[in-house]
Amino acid sequence: xxxxxxxxxxxxxxxxxxxxxxxxxxxxxxxxxxxxxxxxxxxxxxxxxxxxxxxxxxxxxxxxxxxxxxxxxxxxxxxxxxxxxxxxxxxxxxxxxxxxxxxxxxxxxxx
Amino acid sequence: xxxxxxxxxxxxxxxxxxxxxxxxxxxxxxxxxxxxxxxxxxxxxxxxxxxxxxxxxxxxxxxxxxxxxxxxxxxxxxxxxxxxxxxxxxxxxxxxxxxxxxxxxxxxxxxxxx
Numbered sequence: 001x002x003x004x005x006x007x008x009x010x011x012x013x014x015x016x017x018x019x020x021x022x023x024x025x026x027x028x029x030x031x032x033x034x035x036x037x038x039x040x041x042x043x044x045x046x047x048x049x050x051x052x053x054x055x056x057x058x059x060x061x062x063x064x065x066x067x068x069x070x071x072x073x074x075x076x077x078x079x080x081x082x083x084x085x086x087x088x089x090x091x092x093x094x095x096x097x098x099x100x101x102x103x104x105x106x107x108x109x110x111x
Numbered sequence: 112x113x114x115x116x117x118x119x120x121x122x123x124x125x126x127x128x129x130x131x132x133x134x135x136x137x138x139x140x141x142x143x144x145x146x147x148x149x150x151x152x153x154x155x156x157x158x159x160x161x162x163x164x165x166x167x168x169x170x171x172x173x174x175x176x177x178x179x180x181x182x183x184x185x186x187x188x189x190x191x192x193x194x195x196x197x198x199x200x201x202x203x204x205x206x207x208x209x210x211x212x213x214x215x216x217x218x219x220x221x222x223x224x225x
Contacts, residue, residue, distance in 0.1 A: 032212065034213065034214070036214075043217060043219060044154070044201070044214075045216070046214065046215070049213050087153075089154065091214075093212060098156055098169060098170075099144075099156065099212070099214070100156070101146075101155070102153060103151060103152060103153045104153045
């Protein structure tokens with residue numbers, strides 16, 4: 001079972017602040033990494049699928065980067081809005097393993 | 112939204128009774144997964160399927176069994192429910208579109224074992 005860590009566990013930011021959080025995973029046999037956004041009482045929704053070292057993906061105010069050699073990915077949110085409040089999950093996929101979801105970072109954006 | 116449904120959406124059952132949860136997809140995706148949501152653990156994989164009649168265990172498979180007799184249906188069975196199996200269960204599907212295995216989740220089933 002992959003050891004996947006996400007930090008911080010939770011954070012509170014003011015509306016308009018930019019923020020970022022980290023997903024760490026074993027770098028050996030890396031295949032892909034997914035980021036999901038999970039709102040309370042809803043189902044997780046895919047944000048990004050990243051496969052190549054140095055990948056950068058962007059969707060609106062949210063972007064992500066990937067470093068497969070050192071085993072981490074950053075998720076950035078620019079100008080946070082209350083509707084960004086959710087838990088953000090990363091899920092790396094390594095050859096020979098199943099997807100393993102990290103414990104998530106719970107973001108609360110205060111108006 | 113991906114065509115994926117779960118039934119029932121809510122269930123309360125007693126310890127020791129069998130329970131079956133159903134996941135149904137209309138996307139013809141090859142892969143189907145059952146996860147449980149637990150505080151502090153996020154989502155943990157119970158079982159998954161990579162084709163009809165092809166299933167394998169995940170991280171927390173003890174006490175659960177699965178079956179997939181058709182592409183569109185993936186059943187999760189708790190043979191004898193225990194209180195530790197109280198959780199929210201999510202089904203997910205994925206296909207190897209561009210090799211990315213992006214997962215689409217169902218709405219979840221809230222199971223309470225009393």
